[in-house]
Amino acid sequence: MIRQERIHDIAIVGAGPAGLALALAMKAAAGARIDVAVVDRASGEVAPDPRGWAIAEGPRRVLDGLGAWAPVAAQSGQVTEMVISDSPLRDAVRPPILNLPALAGGADAGEDAVAWIVPAGALHAALMDLARESDIDFHFGAGVTGLERTGAHAALAMENGATIAARLVVAADGARSRLRKMAGIRTVGWDYDQFGIVTTVSHEFPHEGRAFQHFLPGGPFALLPLPGNESSVVWTEPADKACRLLELGELEFLAELALRAGPELGEFELAGPRGGYPLNLMMARQFAAQRLALIGDAAHRVHPLAGQGLNLGLKDVAALAEVIIDSMRLGIDPGAVTQLQRYERWRRFDVFQMAVATDALNRIFAPDIAPLRMLRDLGMGIVDRSGLLKKWMLREASGTTGTLPKLVQGQPL
Ligand SMILES: Cc1cc2nc3c(=O)[nH]c(=O)nc-3n(C[C@H](O)[C@H](O)[C@H](O)COP(=O)(O)OP(=O)(O)OC[C@H]3O[C@@H](n4cnc5c(N)ncnc54)[C@H](O)[C@@H]3O)c2cc1C
Numbered sequence: 001m002i003r004q005e006r007i008h009d010i011a012i013v014g015a016g017p018a019g020l021a022l023a024l025a026m027k028a029a030a031g032a033r034i035d036v037a038v039v040d041r042a043s044g045e046v047a048p049d050p051r052g053w054a055i056a057e058g059p060r061r062v063l064d065g066l067g068a069w070a071p072v073a074a075q076s077g078q079v080t081e082m083v084i085s086d087s088p089l090r091d092a093v094r095p096p097i098l099n100l101p102a103l104a105g106g107a108d109a110g111e112d113a114v115a116w117i118v119p120a121g122a123l124h125a126a127l128m129d130l131a132r133e134s135d136i137d138f139h140f141g142a143g144v145t146g147l148e149r150t151g152a153h154a155a156l157a158m159e160n161g162a163t164i165a166a167r168l169v170v171a172a173d174g175a176r177s178r179l180r181k182m183a184g185i186r187t188v189g190w191d192y193d194q195f196g197i198v199t200t201v202s203h204e205f206p207h208e209g210r211a212f213q214h215f216l217p218g219g220p221f222a223l224l225p226l227p228g229n230e231s232s233v234v235w236t237e238p239a240d241k242a243c244r245l246l247e248l249g250e251l252e253f254l255a256e257l258a259l260r261a262g263p264e265l266g267e268f269e270l271a272g273p274r275g276g277y278p279l280n281l282m283m284a285r286q287f288a289a290q291r292l293a294l295i296g297d298a299a300h301r302v303h304p305l306a307g308q309g310l311n312l313g314l315k316d317v318a319a320l321a322e323v324i325i326d327s328m329r330l331g332i333d334p335g336a337v338t339q340l341q342r343y344e345r346w347r348r349f350d351v352f353q354m355a356v357a358t359d360a361l362n363r364i365f366a367p368d369i370a371p372l373r374m375l376r377d378l379g380m381g382i383v384d385r386s387g388l389l390k391k392w393m394l395r396e397a398s399g400t401t402g403t404l405p406k407l408v409q410g411q412p413l
Pocket of ligand 1: 014016039051052142144178179277295296306307308309310311312
């Protein structure tokens with residue numbers, strides 16, 4: 001039995017981008033009227049992250065509403081066009097099968113953009129700085145090892161011996177969520193046996209705001225525009241091949257990268273460290289249970305080919321924040337399962353759709369078989385010639401379709 005005197009309104013486990021964004025959303029809406037704790041096993045120092053996160057318009061509005069967009073805007077690249085190709089690795093050129101230019105008037109950030117490419121470490125640090133300036137009760141270096149849920153509250157036990165209680169516990173503790181396991185929530189999904197290789201490169205020719213997605217037999221290879229002549233790389237390969245590529249010397253690594261990128265951007269140089277991430281699809285069977293809600297990677301993990309993982313997480317944040325604040329304004333317990341089921345209904349279908357779409361794209365484009373390539377290129381050609389289909393794809397990718405939480409609409413709670 002975990003004993004505790006102080007009972008927080010919300011205890012968020014995980015100070016990753018999803019957990020911090022939720023804490024900030026609670027504080028922005030209710031200030032001192034809401035008692036928020038954030039617990040993380042890490043030290044609270046933001047670790048370097050070699051990824052560039054593609055952030056769509058809806059989730060960008062969430063960050064803007066929390067004050068986290070302004071500190072990263074100047075370091076972020078604006079995607080004004082997506083260029084998609086499908087060719088065997090041996091081909092010298094990567095002719096586009098689909099071009100998706102930004103919708104005119106489709107964004108409200110001053111200029112039109114399909115998405116923004118934000119350095120992951122900078123965004124995480126901006127959220128951390130803002131959170132540390134507010135009156136959130138932080139517990140760093142505190143890995144959660146126990147969860148108990150009674151009628152009135154939930155209690156957490158930490159490996160440092162401390163305990164904490166709250167009316168609602170939010171699991172934002174990432175894809176291997178211990179909270180999810182302790183609550184007995186099962187998942188569906190599978191490993192891709194693929195790695196995402198990430199780094200930053202500088203290149204000879206300007207990208208002009210173009211993001212390139214080359215579907216190759218080993219997996220999708222993306223170059224995503226950053227400010228100046230730099231791009232963020234997300235390069236999928238089978239796990240064993242990826243490990244060999246990551247161990248190559250710089251020149252050999254760049255030669256392999258250039259082989260996949262084609263001639264469009266000229267010569268490449270490394271402009272950042274390399275990293276490798278195992279890829280899997282995972283969706284929790286429940287996003288909510290008694291006194292517990294799951295957000296971000298604790299609830300779902302999707303293939304990074306469409307750059308949607310954190311975008312989904314920020315939409316979870318917006319939906320859960322709205323449900324919690326609405327409940328508290330009406331004097332209803334924010335940990336009541338009936339309230340949390342509203343959050344679950346709001347998010348599950350969107351996540352399911354994205355999981356299915358990214359999984360299908362990864363599978364459809366993998367086989368290096370000429371007749372299959374012809375068929376999929378024919379399909380893409382039809383999309384390329386249809387203005388309506390293109391608009392639909394861009395709207396879906398912007399994260400601004402469906403019943404939108406207020407923060408995704410750019411409104412305060
Ligand atoms: C190669 C790659 C490229 C990607 N590109 C994009 C992209 O372009 N766009 C996009 O939107 N998304 C992208 N993603 C997805 C994105 O990185 C994730 O969705 C996001 O990092 C998840 O954030 P989170 O806060 O949910 O979890 P995490 O960042 O995993 O944070 C979890 C936190 O919980 C803490 N924690 C874990 N266990 C415990 C415990 N027991 N007790 C206390 N604390 C604990 C950890 O220390 C950590 O701080 C990409 C992912 C990959 C792999």
